[in-house]
Amino acid sequence: MIKLFPFLRPYRLAIGLVLLLIFLQSLSELYLPTLMADIVNYGIVNGDNGYIWRIGGFMLLVTAASGVFSVIASYHSSRISAGFGKLVRGRMFSQVGGFSLQEFDRFGTASLITRTTNDIAQVQQVFLMMMRMMVSAPMMCIGGTIMAFSKDPVLALVILCVMPVLALTIYLIARKGIPYFKSMQGKIDKLNLVLRENLTGMRVVRAFNRAGHEKKRFDEASRDLTDTAVRANKIMAGMMPMMMLIMNLTSITIIWFGGLRISTGHMQVGDLMAFLQYAMQIMFSLIMVSMMFVMLPRASAAAVRINQVLDTEPEIIDPPAAEPAAEKRGGYVVFDRVTFSYPGAEKPAVSGISFEAKPGEITAIIGGTGSGKSTLLHLLARFYDTGSGSVKVDGVDVREMTQESLRRKIGLVPQKAVLFTGTIQENIRYGKEDASDEEVRRAAEVAQAASFIADKETGYDTPISQGGTNLSGGQKQRLAIARALVRKPDIYVFDDSFSALDYKTDANLRAALKRETGQASVIIVAQRVSTVMDADRIIVLDEGEIAGIGNHKELMATSAVYREIVSSQLAEEEIA
CATH class of the missing domain: 1.20.1560.10 (ABC transporter type 1, transmembrane domain)
Known part of the structure; x- marks a missing residue:
């Protein structure tokens, strides 16, 4: 005491x-x-x-x-x-x-x-x-x-x-x-x-x-x-x-x-x-x-x-000579031979991962449950530090940046849509505190949330209960996406963020995102093949290792793991 x-x-x-x-x-x-x-x-x-x-x-x-x-x-x-x-x-x-x-x-x-x-x-x-x-x-x-x-x-x-x-x-x-x-x-x-x-x-x-x-x-x-x-x-x-x-x-x-x-x-x-x-x-x-x-x-x-x-010192801290992330627009992400194990785990969650995510392109990550997809996103946002190898943003190792400036460059939509008590517009502004009403509405429109918000009696002032229990799963996901969009970051990260959306809304959202994200890097983790088919680069993970990298056509020709995922989800006519 x-x-x-x-x-x-x-x-x-x-x-x-x-x-x-x-x-x-x-x-x-x-x-x-x-x-x-x-x-x-x-x-x-x-x-x-x-x-x-x-x-x-x-x-x-x-x-x-x-x-x-x-x-x-x-x-x-x-x-x-x-x-x-x-x-x-x-x-x-x-x-x-x-x-x-x-x-x-x-x-x-x-x-x-x-x-x-x-x-x-x-x-x-x-x-x-x-x-x-x-x-x-x-x-x-x-x-x-x-x-x-x-x-x-x-x-x-x-x-x-x-x-x-x-x-x-x-x-x-x-x-x-x-x-x-x-x-x-x-x-x-x-x-x-x-x-x-x-x-x-x-x-x-x-x-x-x-x-x-x-x-x-x-x-x-x-x-x-x-x-x-x-x-x-x-x-x-x-x-x-x-x-x-x-x-x-x-x-x-x-x-x-x-x-x-x-x-x-x-x-x-x-x-x-x-x-x-x-x-x-x-x-x-x-x-x-x-x-x-x-x-x-x-x-x-x-x-x-x-x-x-x-008295607990956080495992992840800003080093004394940490440099803020570059203010210029960028978002060039490089994973270089990254290996990471969770504390107490018998084997690494991801091992020897190397790939690039370039500005203006969509990089998708797909794989079975437990293959390490979300882990890669956690390492990018520096929720965990790599065991070996490095994650770089615009040529700087994320461990050499301040956490605040790194995360300012990232707009993350987590796997589980987390909303807070308050109104719809307050939740969207969580991504950018000083966002104007126009920016909030624009983000909601791109996230395909404007239609259901308009149906609400009080619109953007509609209160959200704790955990967003007065909204459906798809509505919560769209508001979480709008929250990331209003931030206008250099790197958009979607961690299986379309799973609760119907196929039509999913397709409309991806088309709108392509126009909105512009020159930013977009990284999408998804379970659906239809969500990642049009990506510029698809990374296939299998038990924590890369089983293939390329676009949809290339992977269909070279990756047995990807072909197995595709055949389990799409009919032969769709694959053809």
């Missing part, structure tokens, strides 16, 4: 004020039993009502001041804690935003969500308690012990004997409970993972009547978390009864020996009453510390998980 303290730096003055106010509050509370003792010893015993009223009124003022100190300290400590949480969440969001796909694969989406929300909330709550207790508890314990000794040093030995017993009890209970609290965060991850998969895959769950299976998975994860929480809280539940038992036995002992001290004239009644209150203050301060022991292990585990994310 100490590594997170720098996030508190903007609140240094506010923290100092809180600590001062807690210090003054503690002094006020330590002073009250002494005032009460004076009322008993000098007011009640002597029958001096004026003295009782004077000291009683002063006690009310001290109590009111203590209340004011407490309210102001609580207000500022809450602001500090909330501000701390905001800063850490912002830093986490920025850090995750810079991760490559490798880091996402390592942590998992569900875990990253838990770390950014639940884990930070745990640490935030403990910081709030620490600001209140880091001064209050030691002050009340040490100050109470000093004041108790000032009232009667002999009777104070009772407190000295009880404190080790109380501390040992807290230690033994906390030691048993700490491992459970540490494991709870991982179980929350598991619960979030199951819940997220169920919600995002609801259509599949219902289509296959697997609601019962998903409920069982969720119940198992929930029960696992619940059982761990119950075991932890059962152990910690024993702490308070033990504390109260020790406190009550201590009170009885103090009253017993205090009565003997009063009977022998070594102590006054008021001093015994004050002594008893100081003993309770000491006990309560130790209980406050025990509460910290309950929360600290879980917050500490949460802090470790937060720091794991914050």
Whole structure:
């Protein structure tokens, strides 16, 4: 948790004020039993009502001041804690935003969500308690012990004997409970993972009547978390009864020996009453510390998980001497003997890949499932770095460019059309924030989306629900294509982006794209032969290796793999 303290730096003055106010509050509370003792010893015993009223009124003022100190300290400590949480969440969001796909694969989406929300909330709550207790508890314990000794040093030995017993009890209970609290965060991850998969895959769950299976998975994860929480809280539940038992036995002992001290004239009644209150203050301060022991292990585990994310250096970073991609129009792409393996994979996803994609031409990539088509596009956009070989854009290795300038040259339409909550035009403008209304409409027309947008009651202002669930698959794909077109990049990348389109829309879109893309490079990954037949260059992949390069006519003559793909999709008349 100490590594997170720098996030508190903007609140240094506010923290100092809180600590001062807690210090003054503690002094006020330590002073009250002494005032009460004076009322008993000098007011009640002597029958001096004026003295009782004077000291009683002063006690009310001290109590009111203590209340004011407490309210102001609580207000500022809450602001500090909330501000701390905001800063850490912002830093986490920025850090995750810079991760490559490798880091996402390592942590998992569900875990990253838990770390950014639940884990930070745990640490935030403990910081709030620490600001209140880091001064209050030691002050009340040490100050109470000093004041108790000032009232009667002999009777104070009772407190000295009880404190080790109380501390040992807290230690033994906390030691048993700490491992459970540490494991709870991982179980929350598991619960979030199951819940997220169920919600995002609801259509599949219902289509296959697997609601019962998903409920069982969720119940198992929930029960696992619940059982761990119950075991932890059962152990910690024993702490308070033990504390109260020790406190009550201590009170009885103090009253017993205090009565003997009063009977022998070594102590006054008021001093015994004050002594008893100081003993309770000491006990309560130790209980406050025990509460910290309950929360600290879980917050500490949460802090470790937060720091794991914050300390992770992305695999893909801009080198110190990175040069921005050339501003001139280009888009000349070269793959030179590229080999890449996913972490933990037994064999490379792609091996020895070499080809060119030239401006003004359409380069298509086709192959069976798992042949490495999408992997090549990920390497081009530098979502991953090559294991060997190089990917160059306009003669510069992508690893020597800044990621921002490289991706500014690329208009990517991913395999799965991802849309965001907002309106249709906001989603299209995601590709170019300052795009004019005319540019948005032009992109929609080329993407064959204008017709269905016009059918919407509010047109381009039509709201899109989360994930675009109020649109069909083909509509989402066309909006994703429009988003790339409005960017007007040097390289257009379509990752199987026409799969949800009917053949007529597919043909119209490809014809419009040919006119719109102009001198840019166009790289298309597709499953349909009809989509790639007219490409200037077709790259055939088979199990991560190139099985042929050429246009449709050349590949029909030279590539058995391509002929097999064509014959599986087209009738003999179409092939001829």
